[in-house]
Amino acid sequence: MKLKSIYLKDSLKNITIENTTFENLTIFVGTSGAGKTTIMNAIYTVIHIAKGNSSPGDSWDIEFIDNHDREIKWSGTFSANIELDLSDDEDDDEIEVSAVENEFLYIEGKLIFERNEDSIKYNDNSLPLIDKNTSLLYLMRNDKLIETVYDSLSSVKIATNNSRDFTNNTALQLVRNEACEKNKKLMADENLNIKQFSEKFPELTCREKMYYCFNGDKESFEEFEYMYTxxxxxxxxVIVEDFQDIRHRINRSAILIRLELSDGTIIDQGSMSSGMFKSLTILAELLFSSDKSILVIDEIENSLGINCLSDILEIIQSNRSQAILSTHHPKVINNIPPSKWRIVSRKGGEIKTYKAESINNSSSQHDKFLQLINSEIYLNGAVG
Known part of the structure; x- marks a missing residue:
């Protein structure tokens, strides 16, 4: 998948992210409060909707190339009228939901489905009204025509400052024993490397990819281990193990990552520094994911030391898969060409992005970060 553009309007918070475009590598820069994290959250929101969640008051429009190289345009609107969903008996929390007012999916310019509050049409055929609070893309995710669209969106991985997968080293990744053994057998029987395996199962987390690579693709794991060390x-x-977690159901195991130091000392996952753990998970995502996946990292400099940051940035820039970053750190900004920047500007609830054309075309040899922070758009990045 390659993300081309996104638009999002949150009518409840009165925030609009104007149409924002992406390159294979895009980095959002701007003053504090300009809206960098809001754009990252917009990507998360659209993926959240695609996975069957309601998003009251939000309108979205996303364009991308899916994993079959088809041009996709998906848009829709949720009502701002909030209801409480108490249908999940296992969760006492009240979930806020709202109805989908409209939704459209185009593949290669052809309208595949359209939906409003009164009707649903798929390939010009009327369908019965179904779950009003859930996107039609999710409800039809097993349809042959739509399956790849859904899988493409599922391959987007988002690393934020409180991301469980990428930054929380005390959280355990649970896997079902039966599925785990079945997947390892499939990987061996079909002679799949980790990138091929990840493309086949786009919802795998970075820790699951580490586990399957450790057990089934030793060559790729050795390359990963060499880069990390x-x-x-x-x-x-780097050691990746599974053990049965007796605190949970008996048919599940937990993935545990450990590091062996040069002197033989073993560092358990929970004892790793934040920089060591985040570098480990991001590096695994970069090396083990399909080239058609997307990695989104908000404030990439957080938890990464200066030595880690330079190496991770170098790998990101050499990688074939799409990466979308945000930062305000001079080392990050100076390491990435201005042609990859999007300067974020905010006026009230309206967020816009601009290409760094004046800096990109400049012949000045001065520090690019200094040119950026003295540019007019950057200085006026958060207004109102």
Whole structure:
């Protein structure tokens, strides 16, 4: 998948992200409060909707190339009228939901489905009204025509400051024993490398990819281990294990990551520094994901030390898969060409992005970060 553009309007918070375009590598820069994280959250919101969740008051419009190289345009609007969903018996929390007012899906310019509050049409055929609070894309995710669209959106991975998968080293990744053994057998029987395996199962987390690579693609894991130990030179080995977690159902195990240091000391996952753990998970995502996946990292400099940051940025820039970053750190900004920047500007609830044309075309040899922070758009980034 390659994300081309996104638009999002949150009518409840009165925030609009004007149509924002993306390159294979895009980095959002701007003053504090300009809206960098809001744009990252917009990507998360659209993926959240695609996975069957309601998003009251939101309108979206996203264009991308799916994993079959088809041009996709998906848009819709949720009502701002909030209801409480108490249907989940396992969760005492009240979930706020609202009805889908309209939804459209185009593939290669052809309208595939359209939906409003009174009707649903799929390939010009009327369908019965179904779950009003859930996107039709999710409800029809097993349809042959729509399956790849859904899988493409599922391949987007988002790393935020409180991301469970990427930053929380005390959280355990649980896997079902039966599915785990079945997947390992499939990987061996079909002779799949980790990138092929990840493309087949786009919803895998970075920790699951590490586990399957450790067990089924030793060559790729050795390359990963070499890169990681080059960043952290006191680390000798990366070990990925599973053990049955007796606190949960008996048919589940937990994935546990450990590091062996040069002196033989073993560092458990929960004892790793935030920089060591985040570097480990981001590197795994970059090396083990399909080239058709997208990695979104908000404030990439957080938790990464200076030595980790330079190496991770170098790998991101050499990677074939799409990466979308946000930052305000001078080292990040100076390491990435201005042609990849999007300067974020905010006026009231309206957020816009601009290409860094004046800096990109400049012949000045001065620090690009200094040129950026003295540019008019950057200085006026948060207004109103």
């Amino acid at each position: 080059s960043i952290f030179t006191n680390v000798e080995k």
